[in-house]
Amino acid sequence: MSDPVIDAEAKTGQNLQWEAAADLVVLGSGVAGLTAALRARELGLRVLVVTKAAVADGNTRWAQGGVAVVLDGEHGEPDQGDTVAAHAADTVTAGAGLCDDDAVGTIIGAGPAAVARLRGRGAEFDAGSSGLARTREGGHSAFRVIHAGGDATGAEVERALVAAAGEHGIPVLERHLAVDALRTAAGAVAGVTVLDPAGVPGVLRAPAVLLATGGFGQLYQATSNPEIATGDGLALALRAGALIADIEFVQFHPTVLYTPGARGRCPLVTEAVRGEGAVLLDGAGERVMTGVHPLADLAPRDVVSAAITRRMAQAPGGVDDHVFLDATGISGFARRFPTVHAACLAAGTDPLREPIPVTPAAHFACGGVVTGTDGRTGVTGLYAAGEVARTGLHGANRLASNSLLEGLVVGERAAEAVAADLAAGVLAKPRHGLTPGAACVPVADRDAVQRVMSRYAAIGRDADGLAAAGSVLDLSAVDCPLWTHEAVEDAALTMLAQALLAAAARRTESRGCHVRTDAPERDDATWRRSQLIRLSPSGQPVLADPVLEGAA
Template structure:
């Protein structure tokens, strides 16, 4: 049903409207007290976003001999020094306090027999600094605590099953709310500040570790309103998703913590291949490991994650989420190597924001994976994703609590979009095109073909329909990949020479 054929309702105005109910959105909402906050959740409360699937943990320099400066150095190196150093310092210096804050909210982090935080190591980290909860269920545990805290806060109201599809603008250009589809009708949600916390766009790919809703919808509506975006070409592919025959869409993730615990990557003959690829072997940056795995699978050879010696019988206790996923697929990781494939995992690009999370449009902010703060550079360091959403979400909430913008001069203009989701057939075809031509390794010929296919789909869309927004985002993604003629971090082109 379209917005044009539905009755439009106006919700009461709020001070802050947060679009997205993952860690970044809820951290913003909680920290914005006592401001009246409304949170639009496109799915069921606390259960449908990408945050709940996060296995790896949260990076923080809380161990003996570690320091935020060392965490920052690892973040910059993984990002190929394309990061914003100020944003990186902000992230790493506030990480220990975020761990304390989460514990005060009731997050139950894993601890050793002496009660100290149990720290793990993941790829490209020089220290043991990854804090986990329930082994490989960190995202779920953090979301449990944040959701419980939000429900108990009188200043927060959550609207489930409510998908924003257009930003509301006043006649002076300011963003003054959002138009959303609640499953029955279109509603205007007015606010003095609008925060996009909608996640990234990795679910646009055929093989992904993300739920279907992580399709870049928030970035697309910001783009449609004229907001600046940045670094869309930097899409990170996780090297170890569970390879399932003929599967597409979301694949089970095999957390990087497994390699941090000593699991190795082997080929069909049982031989390790990462020591020949990088001095850190299985703990090399994700882009290096992912390309090594892809090179073997594209050549028709199998690749496996072998945790038999490193984890073995302790799998159900230490990695319960991965163990359950493998067993559902008929694989016992205690006694069998697990088949793997790279999958689209995380997007470093998004809505361009400044140090206060402000976009290029007055009244519009963005945090978490929907935002491009510059903190990740060309390649995100493992376990900095939950951390980014928490650190920058809290900082934005505190900023809005202290300095909420004045109300716009005018009321919201009429809704600029017709609600009409992208049809399933086009969505599936787009996923195939992006996977084939804009995936882990790209070239100009493939990207040009993708651009032509996407342009043809865009030409058939009804003008003003929200279905066009995802296609516009895909077109912007392809354009960014074509414009960057270099190999750096997660952006790898076979038709240009790699930097030394």
């Protein structure tokens, strides 16, 4: 097997100028990016993968619970007559009225074949008594979540894809951070600018660029996401003229491991622990989810996170910042959940003997760059897949374990769309891409952004808090050139914070992950629609008119 990683160190200090080295530049080496790159290579395209970190650093490797998919008989019979239609129905229910039915049908329907191809590329899932083992997570009406290494599914998916990329000789340029798109005079994307590890700028020219840059959990103080999750791809897309949507719907995972004063990435306690029987308790030992939802501890994530938040606020003094997850009744816990077990022990909790302290944390971006299920954005030459994209699968709240599946399906379809667009001759000539000037954009201090977003724009928002957060951002942002990795990331977080605050303030209802304490009801008459955001000519994210944009 050849090593797919281009030696980034050897390039440090050189000014990259790769003219037409690839038909497709894929930004990101998680499940969506590598799946797209492999499919593109199968279709005979020259593909270059670029990642701002090491090849395996992304949200993908941290995924625990698994991949939601209805098995097809060959790999084990579906659970109790489970069907693709039932999986789609659960997805739509979790999405709280904002899923795109066509996207749900396409992506969920393509799931079994996509998982079969992933297994063909070497990913190994845990075996059960007949075929693959399956678990159940919140919002699922059946046991349909396949997993690997117990609770290390993402690590296995990433391992298999990185190995397959190596076997196919796909080059991966590590530690190069994409900044902006090159665009032609007609507005088509024709490459990207990058910063190498030393911050030296370079240019990668290609007729097609696929964003597979993941989410933006780092917008908040506590998140399950690693450091890379700063939303760079959304900011790049907005600056390139694309639309984003559903940005106000940030899913908070109900249970990350609580440690006092934790900041940044917090270890996740996968939902599958509740799927195997663990229950949430408050400080007094009372069940948190009793009477809240028919599925109790396995209610959809938005419901569980909001219930925990309410229960914490009701604690004496209203200052409690965690509840407990009692998993002591699960036999074989350490074998089934080795990652969670190790994280608990490292934090001083023995989950076999005592309840695990847990709290909600920012976990998944339901919104993103507006695309079809083929990854096409509204900008010629720009595609997006995975968590950075908004296909309409997740609506206002993602169903657990649907995102790896989306990355697998849409990653492949995006590569096929690029191949089709290349063959049809609709993409720009790379040499026509104009290098963007050294624009200055608003950049706020990251700590300040995370602090106000956690305080005013997490679970439980109201008009006054959202306005206060906006004022803090406006006051603390200063215009900076995008000359360093830090500036690019902080500019993206600032822009996304502004976009999220605008969308959350306008949406005067509660739906899915968006909970307004001053508008607690769901208002289908007014709000059963997505909000689109684009950049104004002055570079501010603004709500777009769906009619004018030609999309509802």
